[in-house]
Amino acid sequence: MIEIKNINKKFGKLNVLNDVNLSFKKGECIALIGPNGCGKTTLIKSILGMVLPDKGSIEFNGISVLGAYLYRENIGYMPQIGRYPDNMTIGQIIEMIKKIRNSNEDLDEDLLKAFELEKMFDKKMRTLSGGTTQKVSAVLAFLFNPDVLILDEPTAGLDPLASEILKEKIIKEKEKGKLILITSHLLSELDDLITEIIFMQDGKVHFHKKVADLKEETNEDKISKAIANILKQKQPETRNPKLAIVS
Numbered sequence: 001m002i003e004i005k006n007i008n009k010k011f012g013k014l015n016v017l018n019d020v021n022l023s024f025k026k027g028e029c030i031a032l033i034g035p036n037g038c039g040k041t042t043l044i045k046s047i048l049g050m051v052l053p054d055k056g057s058i059e060f061n062g063i064s065v066l067g068a069y070l071y072r073e074n075i076g077y078m079p080q081i082g083r084y085p086d087n088m089t090i091g092q093i094i095e096m097i098k099k100i101r102n103s104n105e106d107l108d109e110d111l112l113k114a115f116e117l118e119k120m121f122d123k124k125m126r127t128l129s130g131g132t133t134q135k136v137s138a139v140l141a142f143l144f145n146p147d148v149l150i151l152d153e154p155t156a157g158l159d160p161l162a163s164e165i166l167k168e169k170i171i172k173e174k175e176k177g178k179l180i181l182i183t184s185h186l187l188s189e190l191d192d193l194i195t196e197i198i199f200m201q202d203g204k205v206h207f208h209k210k211v212a213d214l215k216e217e218t219n220e221d222k223i224s225k226a227i228a229n230i231l232k233q234k235q236p237e238t239r240n241p242k243l244a245i246v247s
């Protein structure tokens with residue numbers, strides 16, 4: 001579904017993506033993890049066409065994303081920090097996006113209802129808490145029933161109930177066979193969700209494994225412990241604080 005081949009990206013002298021090769025298929029729920037600044041968001045933005053790689057190719061269903069935009073209709077994107085026009089209300093934002101998309105798909109309003117956002121339709125975006133803004137971003141990502149969901153730190157800032165609602169929704173969409181790509185630092189949140197894990201470090205893919213294989217190899221039940229175990233095996237001498245994992 002998404003093929004990433006030999007992607008490189010520099011910002012000035014900083015090598016942010018360094019020969020990244022990845023392949024994502026329908027029905028997978030993949031966690032993209034790694035220390036701050038290792039290139040996760042840059043990789044996501046490259047898939048979305050918001051960042052142009054210096055080298056390499058990205059294909060969506062066999063077609064290069066370079067210069068293309070229609071493929072984005074198949075992707076629901078929840079950014080790490082959603083930015084919206086300050087003076088518009090929640091209701092106006094959702095209506096505006098619906099009009100721009102002009103989609104014939106049945107709308108998926110599960111999250112709109114579960115988060116009870118309709119009660120807050122008249123609230124202006126500038127008055128919203130961080131968590132409520134995250135809820136608006138989540139609603140918009142799922143609204144047009146996309147085949148692919150790319151969620152950048154989706155539960156950051158959400159309260160425990162909202163976080164659980166979103167996780168249940170992600171599981172429901174995964175079961176429908178969608179491709180879901182999630183970045184998160186909260187590894188304990190990922191246990192029930194993901195089928196594969198990609199660990200990035202310094203712009204490179206450190207490893208890409210199926211969760212079942214990772215757990216079997218390390219003899220650990222929890223993803224956070226399994227990853228810590230792998231990292232210890234790979235770097236027995238060093239204690240690199242950048243690899244700190246939140247479990």
Ligand SMILES: Nc1ncnc2c1ncn2[C@@H]1O[C@H](COP(=O)(O)OP(=O)(O)OP(=O)(O)O)[C@@H](O)[C@H]1O
Binds near residue numbers: 039
């Ligand atoms: N537009 C840009 N211009 C210059 N540098 C950038 C730009 N976007 C990202 N960077 C740099 O690229 C590096 C990777 O950033 P990126 O946002 O991809 O990291 P990340 O893995 O998503 O981090 P985090 O876990 O903190 O979200 C960082 O050093 C960041 O400062």
